[in-house]
Amino acid sequence: MSVHIGAKQGDIAETVLMPGDPLRAKYIADNFLEDVVCYNKVRGMYGYTGTYKGKRVSVQGSGMGLPSLSIYAHELVNEFMVKKLIRVGSCGSFQPEVELRDIVIAQAASTNSSINKNRFKGMDFAPVGSFDLIMGAVAKAMDMGINPHVGNILSSDVFYDDEPEFWKQWAKYGVLAVEMETTALYTIAAKFGVQALTILTVSDSLVTQQGLPAEDREKTFTQMMEIALEIA
Numbered sequence: 001m002s003v004h005i006g007a008k009q010g011d012i013a014e015t016v017l018m019p020g021d022p023l024r025a026k027y028i029a030d031n032f033l034e035d036v037v038c039y040n041k042v043r044g045m046y047g048y049t050g051t052y053k054g055k056r057v058s059v060q061g062s063g064m065g066l067p068s069l070s071i072y073a074h075e076l077v078n079e080f081m082v083k084k085l086i087r088v089g090s091c092g093s094f095q096p097e098v099e100l101r102d103i104v105i106a107q108a109a110s111t112n113s114s115i116n117k118n119r120f121k122g123m124d125f126a127p128v129g130s131f132d133l134i135m136g137a138v139a140k141a142m143d144m145g146i147n148p149h150v151g152n153i154l155s156s157d158v159f160y161d162d163e164p165e166f167w168k169q170w171a172k173y174g175v176l177a178v179e180m181e182t183t184a185l186y187t188i189a190a191k192f193g194v195q196a197l198t199i200l201t202v203s204d205s206l207v208t209q210q211g212l213p214a215e216d217r218e219k220t221f222t223q224m225m226e227i228a229l230e231i232a
């Protein structure tokens with residue numbers, strides 16, 4: 001058992017899907033996995049292990065934001081020997097061609113947070129996703145008839161920004177979408193020498209101001225879940 005995960009050694013698979021929402025973790029376990037065991041309920045941050053097409057895989061809620069994700073990713077890798085972390089999250093689009101329900105694969109993650117600058121004493125680390133996992137996810141998406149958007153995303157410390165036009169500067173530099181965890185995920189994976197990838201579904205658009213309700217974010221982003229499980 002680690003500080004935030006109430007599992008025993010061996011309870012967690014080598015590959016872990018990480019949605020921000022613990023109820024999305026439950027949805028994935030209930031709908032995609034067989035022989036499921038719930039190994040964590042600490043803080044309501046559900047974690048499950050089961051099998052997908054015969055392969056052992058776990059799903060662990062990360063909570064929202066860089067500090068929360070950092071705690072779970074660190075403990076999964078450092079204490080439970082996890083080798084592959086695949087975030088399955090929602091995001092807000094910065095580009096007109098990135099539409100609601102589209103799939104975004106995060107090649108890299110920029111940030112407005114100081115979390116990496118603190119770690120690197122003021123210098124800039126460039127957090128990138130695992131090339132093998134990116135290749136696998138793109139190939140799987142194409143097999144499924146999906147054309148994913150692959151590129152840079154923003155991991156923001158702020159959901160309700162005081163400056164409503166903040167996103168336009170990032171958009172001008174080709175950043176596809178905003179979420180709140182990946183820059184930490186990729187940095188922690190680099191620290192421990194494990195693989196990580198973030199796959200996102202567009203839940204809202206800063207360009208058009210459209211958005212999907214919470215129940216859709218919990219239960220309907222099944223293409224992203226399937227891509228993640230297939231590359232697990």
Ligand SMILES: O=P(O)(O)O[C@H]1O[C@H](CO)[C@@H](O)[C@H]1O
Binds near residue numbers: 088217
């Ligand atoms: O849907 P999840 O995975 O939680 O991801 C996004 O949604 C949350 C904000 O609503 C943040 O965690 C952001 O990264």
Ligand SMILES: O=c1cc[nH]c(=O)[nH]1
Binds near residue numbers: 091092159180
């Ligand atoms: O972090 C997030 C996630 C979805 N949509 C946003 O605007 N921000």
